[in-house]
Amino acid sequence: MKSKINSRLVGIAVLAIIATAMAITIIYYSLFQKQVRADLSISAKLLKDTHFFESANSDTDDIRLSTHFEELRVSWIAADGTVLYDNDASAETLANHMDRPEVHDAFENGIGESVRRSDTMNKNTYYYAVLLDNGTVLRVATQAQSLWAVTKSVFPVMALIILVIIAICVALSHLLTKQLLRPIENMAANLDNSNYTAPYKELEPFSEMLRSQHMDILSAAKARQDFTANVSHELKTPLTAISGYAELLEGDMVAEDGRKHFYQEIRKNSERLLALINDIINLSNLDRMTGRTEMEELDLYETVLECSEALKINAGQRDVDISFDGEPVKMRGNRNMLKELVENLAQNAIMYNNQGGKVTVTVKNENGRAKLIVRDNGIGIPASEQQRIFERFYRVDKSRSKATGGTGLGLAIVKHIVELHDAKLELDSAPGLGTTITVSF
Ligand code: ADP
Numbered sequence: 001m002k003s004k005i006n007s008r009l010v011g012i013a014v015l016a017i018i019a020t021a022m023a024i025t026i027i028y029y030s031l032f033q034k035q036v037r038a039d040l041s042i043s044a045k046l047l048k049d050t051h052f053f054e055s056a057n058s059d060t061d062d063i064r065l066s067t068h069f070e071e072l073r074v075s076w077i078a079a080d081g082t083v084l085y086d087n088d089a090s091a092e093t094l095a096n097h098m099d100r101p102e103v104h105d106a107f108e109n110g111i112g113e114s115v116r117r118s119d120t121m122n123k124n125t126y127y128y129a130v131l132l133d134n135g136t137v138l139r140v141a142t143q144a145q146s147l148w149a150v151t152k153s154v155f156p157v158m159a160l161i162i163l164v165i166i167a168i169c170v171a172l173s174h175l176l177t178k179q180l181l182r183p184i185e186n187m188a189a190n191l192d193n194s195n196y197t198a199p200y201k202e203l204e205p206f207s208e209m210l211r212s213q214h215m216d217i218l219s220a221a222k223a224r225q226d227f228t229a230n231v232s233h234e235l236k237t238p239l240t241a242i243s244g245y246a247e248l249l250e251g252d253m254v255a256e257d258g259r260k261h262f263y264q265e266i267r268k269n270s271e272r273l274l275a276l277i278n279d280i281i282n283l284s285n286l287d288r289m290t291g292r293t294e295m296e297e298l299d300l301y302e303t304v305l306e307c308s309e310a311l312k313i314n315a316g317q318r319d320v321d322i323s324f325d326g327e328p329v330k331m332r333g334n335r336n337m338l339k340e341l342v343e344n345l346a347q348n349a350i351m352y353n354n355q356g357g358k359v360t361v362t363v364k365n366e367n368g369r370a371k372l373i374v375r376d377n378g379i380g381i382p383a384s385e386q387q388r389i390f391e392r393f394y395r396v397d398k399s400r401s402k403a404t405g406g407t408g409l410g411l412a413i414v415k416h417i418v419e420l421h422d423a424k425l426e427l428d429s430a431p432g433l434g435t436t437i438t439v440s441f
Contacts, residue, residue: 002177009173010166017165021158029147033126036144037113040128043072044140053085054134073141077103077129084136097139102127106137122149223392230393234276234407238269245269272405279409282340283392286416293420295332300370300441301363302328303338311346311361319355322346326363331370331441333421341417344410345374345437351404352435353378370441377434386427390415 047053053076076085081098083091097103105112106129114127124146129139145153183199187207190196191214198207245262248254254262308324315322342361349359357378364371381389385396393408395401401408418425418439429435 002181005177005180006173009176010170013169013173014166017162017169021162025151025154025158026147029150032144032150033115036126036142037128040126040140040142041111041113044128044130044138047074047140048130048132048138051133053136053138054132071142075139075141077137077139079107079135100127100129100139102129103137103139105129106131106139117146118143122146122152227392231276231280234393235273238272238276241269242266242273268405272402272407275405276407276409279407279413282413283409283416286337286413286420289420293334293337295334297330298333298335298338299328300331300333300338300372301326303333303335304342304361304363304372307339307342307346308361311343311350314347315350315359318350318353320350320353320357320359322350322359322361324361326361327365329363329365329368329370333441334417337417337420341414341439342372342374344414345372345439348406348410349374349376349378349435351406352376352400366440372439372441373436375434375436380431380433380435381427381429382431386429389427390425 073086073088075083075087075094075097077097078084081096081103083094083097085091086094098107100114102112102114105114110131112127112129116125116127117123118125122145123143125141125143127139127141129137131137183203187196187198187203187210191211194211196207198204245266249259249262304326305324308322311322346359346361353359353376357376359374359376362373362375364373381396388394389396390411392412395406395408400406415425421441423439423441426438426440427435428438
């Protein structure tokens with residue numbers, strides 16, 4: 001980026017310098033031309049005012065201009081265009097001058113002017129002609145360098161100046177780029193520093209966005225680390241138990257009638273492990289699905305009823321009454337995920353309930369929008385814990401969750417599924433009274 005800005009700045013500077021040099025050359029050249037013409041007209045008028053040519057007789061061989069003008073050619077032309085005198089060539093050898101525009105104009109209007117390129121490519125000849133009182137024309141001419149020649153002659157100096165300016169520009173642009181980018185570099189270095197304010201007002205939104213993305217990345221990394229640590233810990237507990245029980249059995253350290261308990265413990269812990277692994281796989285699948293969940297047109301009430309049999313059995317085992325009611329409501333969703341959602345919510349309502357408790361699962365059609373309500377009159381959740389129960393592995397009562405086979409991941413999965421369906425999750429709970437969880441699609 002630095003070298004790009006640098007080279008662009010230098011490029012702009014070089015263009016500007018070359019354009020300026022060209023413009024200055026052209027302006028000076030036109031001033032120079034103007035000056036040459038002015039000088040020429042003065043010379044012509046001065047010569048006219050001397051009345052030297054009017055008084056000269058027709059024998060022009062007598063004419064001797066006291067000074068030999070190297071730079072000034074003087075011609076005297078008769079009314080018919082014949083050259084009577086020329087200080088540069090013998091007049092007789094010269095052709096009739098009536099066809100020269102400046103001579104022609106002088107006869108017509110009193111004065112005439114023109115510029116012609118000389119044979120020597122690099123020079124232009126400037127002519128100025130005046131009509132004398134006796135009807136003849138006096139013409140003066142001088143040669144001056146053409147624009148090309150002027151440019152060529154100043155080129156070495158100009159090139160040197162341009163090179164020096166370019167060198168200065170390169171150094172300055174290097175400095176400027178460094179200065180310009182330093183705040184951005186500082187900003188990148190200060191991503192972790194929440195007190196750091198962007199040096200330019202225009203950079204503030206960019207800096208804010210970078211910082212919040214940086215924080216997101218950091219917190220995602222931390223969440224992943226925590227999750228891995230938690231998973232290892234959660235897996236270790238049942239495995240340690242299984243291994244311990246198996247060892248006791250293997251070493252014949254358990255009396256015949258006590259063995260059944262250990263077999264049961266091994267089975268329970270294995271089931272816990274399986275449930276955990278299932279939930280972890282589910283969660284990681286949901287993580288991968290973000291943004292590309294396969295959705296289909298389905299009826300939410302129908303989907304809920306598909307889970308009812310298994311839930312009823314579960315509730316029966318815990319002496320909890322579960323009922324399903326509602327109305328058909330169409331929505332777009334992922335059937336398997338929605339079933340997982342219903343099962344997790346209803347499972348919790350059964351698990352964290354009292355003997356003889358009640359659970360109702362309701363599906364509503366509110367203005368064409370589907371709504372799922374899972375209500376129980378169980379133990380409830382204290383207000384202080386309500387925010388945290390959707391975190392992975394968070395449990396209000398660890399021993400109860402573990403005793404009932406909970407993994408601490410159920411509500412994290414629920415939250416994920418709700419997000420993938422762009423739905424809203426509401427929790428209303430009071431300890432001792434029960435819990436109502438509403439999902440509005
Ligand atoms: P778990 O596998 O432990 O049930 P969840 O993520 O499903 O994990 O729930 C997290 C915690 O939230 C549970 O351990 C429990 O303490 C609390 N909880 C969830 N649902 C309910 C409910 N319906 N009533 C009371 N507490 C609940």
